[in-house]
Amino acid sequence: MRIILFILSCISLSSYAGVIKVGREQQHKSITAAIDAARAGDTVLVDGGIYYEKNLVINKPIVLKGVNQPVLDAEKKYENISVKSDNVTIQGFVLQHTGVSSIVDYAAVKIYNSRNVSVIDNIVKDAFFGIYSQYGTRCLIKNNTLTAFAKTEQSSGNGIHCWKSDSMQIIGNTVTGHRDGIYFEFVTNSVIWRNQSFKNLRYGLHFMFSNNDAYINNVFQNNGAGVAVMFSKEVKMFNNFFQENWGDAAYGILLKEINDSYIEGNHFEKNTSAIYAEGANRIFVKRNIFKNNGWAFKIQASCSEVMLEYNNFLGNIFDVGTNGSLVLNRFNNNYWDKYEGYDLNRDNIGDIPYRPVSMYSMIVERNPPAVILFHSMMVSLMDKSEKIIPSLTPENLKDEHPMMKPLLL
Amino acid sequence: MVKIFKYVIIDILRNKIILAYTVFLLVLSLSIFNLEDSSAKGILSLLNIVLIIVPMVSILFATIYIYNSAEFLELLVSQPLKRKTIWLSMFGGLAFSLVTAFLVGVGIPVLLYEASSAGIMLITSGVLLTVIFVAIALLAGVKIRDKARGIGTVILLWLYFSLLFDGIVLFILFQFADYPLEKLMVGITTLNPIGLSRILVLLKMDISAMMGYTGAIFKDFFGTTIGMIISLLVLLLWIVLPGWLSVRKFNHKDL
Numbered sequence: 064m065r066i067i068l069f070i071l072s073c074i075s076l077s078s079y080a081g082v083i084k085v086g087r088e089q090q091h092k093s094i095t096a097a098i099d100a101a102r103a104g105d106t107v108l109v110d111g112g113i114y115y116e117k118n119l120v121i122n123k124p125i126v127l128k129g130v131n132q133p134v135l136d137a138e139k140k141y142e143n144i145s146v147k148s149d150n151v152t153i154q155g156f157v158l159q160h161t162g163v164s165s166i167v168d169y170a171a172v173k174i175y176n177s178r179n180v181s182v183i184d185n186i187v188k189d190a191f192f193g194i195y196s197q198y199g200t201r202c203l204i205k206n207n208t209l210t211a212f213a214k215t216e217q218s219s220g221n222g223i224h225c226w227k228s229d230s231m232q233i234i235g236n237t238v239t240g241h242r243d244g245i246y247f248e249f250v251t252n253s254v255i256w257r258n259q260s261f262k263n264l265r266y267g268l269h270f271m272f273s274n275n276d277a278y279i280n281n282v283f284q285n286n287g288a289g290v291a292v293m294f295s296k297e298v299k300m301f302n303n304f305f306q307e308n309w310g311d312a313a314y315g316i317l318l319k320e321i322n323d324s325y326i327e328g329n330h331f332e333k334n335t336s337a338i339y340a341e342g343a344n345r346i347f348v349k350r351n352i353f354k355n356n357g358w359a360f361k362i363q364a365s366c367s368e369v370m371l372e373y374n375n376f377l378g379n380i381f382d383v384g385t386n387g388s389l390v391l392n393r394f395n396n397n398y399w400d401k402y403e404g405y406d407l408n409r410d411n412i413g414d415i416p417y418r419p420v421s422m423y424s425m426i427v428e429r430n431p432p433a434v435i436l437f438h439s440m441m442v443s444l445m446d447k448s449e450k451i452i453p454s455l456t457p458e459n460l461k462d463e464h465p466m467m468k469p470l471l472l
Numbered sequence: 473m474v475k476i477f478k479y480v481i482i483d484i485l486r487n488k489i490i491l492a493y494t495v496f497l498l499v500l501s502l503s504i505f506n507l508e509d510s511s512a513k514g515i516l517s518l519l520n521i522v523l524i525i526v527p528m529v530s531i532l533f534a535t536i537y538i539y540n541s542a543e544f545l546e547l548l549v550s551q552p553l554k555r556k557t558i559w560l561s562m563f564g565g566l567a568f569s570l571v572t573a574f575l576v577g578v579g580i581p582v583l584l585y586e587a588s589s590a591g592i593m594l595i596t597s598g599v600l601l602t603v604i605f606v607a608i609a610l611l612a613g614v615k616i617r618d619k620a621r622g623i624g625t626v627i628l629l630w631l632y633f634s635l636l637f638d639g640i641v642l643f644i645l646f647q648f649a650d651y652p653l654e655k656l657m658v659g660i661t662t663l664n665p666i667g668l669s670r671i672l673v674l675l676k677m678d679i680s681a682m683m684g685y686t687g688a689i690f691k692d693f694f695g696t697t698i699g700m701i702i703s704l705l706v707l708l709l710w711i712v713l714p715g716w717l718s719v720r721k722f723n724h725k726d727l
Contacts, residue, residue, distance in 0.1 A: 310688065357687075378513075426642070429649070430645050430646060430649055431686040432645055432653045432654050432657050432686050433642060433645050434686050434687050434690070435641070435657050435661060435667075435671065435686075435690060436638050436641060436642060436667075437674065438516070438519065438520070438670060438674060439523075439638045439667065439670060440520075440523070440524055440634050440635055440638070441635055441638035441639055441642065442638070443520075444635075
């Protein structure tokens with residue numbers, strides 16, 4: 064009986080939710096008018112075409128859905144859509160020409176203090192900020208494509224920007240040409256999954272004061288400075304690709320003041336520094352592949368209890384770089400392609416420890432112009448003698464159980 | 473001139489050392505390319521050979537040859553020939569045979585396995601280094617009469633260019649660490665043909681992009697067409713200058 068009642072109430076509820084159509088041949092010519100006419104729970108269907116709605120404000124829980132990709136143009140003056148209500152869905156639009164301001168953060172979609180907002184399948188072109196959430200909770204940002212043409216950091220905004228939000232889901236988006244691809248500040252319990260962030264001016268992902276978040280299966284490629292994860296704790300970074308973050312100050316990941324986090328199963332390829340860690344504590348770095356980087360792992364002496372285990376280091380110019388002799392971190396069971404030891408008992412673990420910090424990398428760390436001596440006879444002689452009697456390189460920074468063969472990752 | 477040139481080459485070929493050198497280079501480069509898993513890595517290993525062995529063999533062989541041909545030179549000088557012609561044919565003969573050995577020993581394997589811009593640059597700089605060190609050897613051979621002293625000097629010169637110079641650079645870097653030395657370093661490298669060729673080849677490989685800020689500065693200079701042309705001109709100057717000095721010295725030398 065209860066079930067029947069429930070089903071009946073469902074039907075009656077859904078029968079209340081009407082459909083309002085917008086388009087040249089429809090009842091409403093503008094979206095603003097349609098939203099004014101809509102009641103909570105209604106669906107507003109927008110036909111293809113171009114709409115100049117100035118700043119479209121959604122202040123009731125409705126579904127705003129584009130049919131045949133209608134274009135919403137903000138004429139470079141306004142915010143395209145402002146969401147000021149819970150339970151709003153925005154789907155299937157092309158949002159373009161968002162206003163640019165140095166006082167207000169205009170965005171293609173801005174979520175103000177709302178819950179359960181979904182932004183799905185939109186194309187955002189030439190926006191200042193792309194999709195912006197401030198005090199958003201349980202919002203879903205999925206399968207959007209954001210393209211901007213940022214020239215300077217001052218005059219551009221971030222692709223997906225979340226500020227003081229909670230339980231966000233950022234899934235399957237593509238962001239390019241913004242200042243930061245994805246930006247998190249004071250965001251908790253959120254997931255960033257299967258996004259692509261490339262050719263952004265500054266960071267592919269910028270992460271600050273955001274605890275208990277995970278980013279998984281993303282691709283960060285060719286961004287100005289790679290990915291920055293700062294002042295956060297309990298961040299999980301799994302199975303991401305960090306590629307071709309080249310340049311004067313580019314990192315695969317920059318870790319700054321990070322505690323209790325996990326970096327597992329990631330691929331780092333062709334970055335100037337794959338991981339640069341400063342003030343990082345209790346980080347597990349496991350089962351990653353570091354391939355063809357300038358520095359695979361730059362770890363400053365301010366880090367403690369960073370555990371590097373079961374990683375593959377292949378074809379990097381320098382495996383590990385550091386700036387002091389204090390070592391509070393552990394290296395274990397990694398595969399280093401530069402390892403020259405032997406394995407008498409054939410258990411696939413080298414019998415003598417491997418020291419991943421070379422003398423030359425210490426010299427370059429202290430004196431950057433010394434890169435000009437890279438690959439010279441002088442340098443290889445120094446490295447060889449240092450391997451036998453370490454003087455400049457930290458005595459304790461070593462892998463006690465290096466693997467003889469690359470791990471299957 | 474052509475006659476003397478030909479005679480020098482035949483004479484060099486007859487003593488078989490050049491042949492052995494060719495075979496050695498060939499075996500070495502082929503085995504490197506077959507052992508390394510990627511041919512780009514092979515270029516990197518070959519670079520070490522080119523930077524160490526090629527200058528050494530060139531400078532030593534040329535010096536010893538000059539000393540051993542002292543009597544032949546005296547004979548030639550007594551003929552109605554210009555001294556400049558005699559000396560330049562000597563230079564040409566030595567350079568030609570060593571360059572041929574290098575091209576067969578390293579050039580062909582590189583073209584076969586990795587004919588990229590880095591490979592071409594490796595061949596170019598190897599050829600230039602050979603000629604440069606022959607020129608330096610000629611200068612040393614004409615300046616120093618005593619054979620033992622001559623050869624000793626030449627060994628020291630080789631050590632200087634391949635090892636000591638870099639040590640001095642490192643010393644300068646650490647002594648003046650408080651100053652921005654990047655631009656100065658670009659200038660200083662032109663003083664060492666071995667270092668200059670090393671940088672030219674490395675910049676042709678994509679690893680150069682990973683050397684951070686300073687690497688970028690070097691790339692800004694050496695990586696551009698103008699920088700490349702200037703560096704190649706500097707290397708040519710390293711041939712012309714010792715060559716010209718040795719010709720001048722030989723013209724007035726009392727044999």
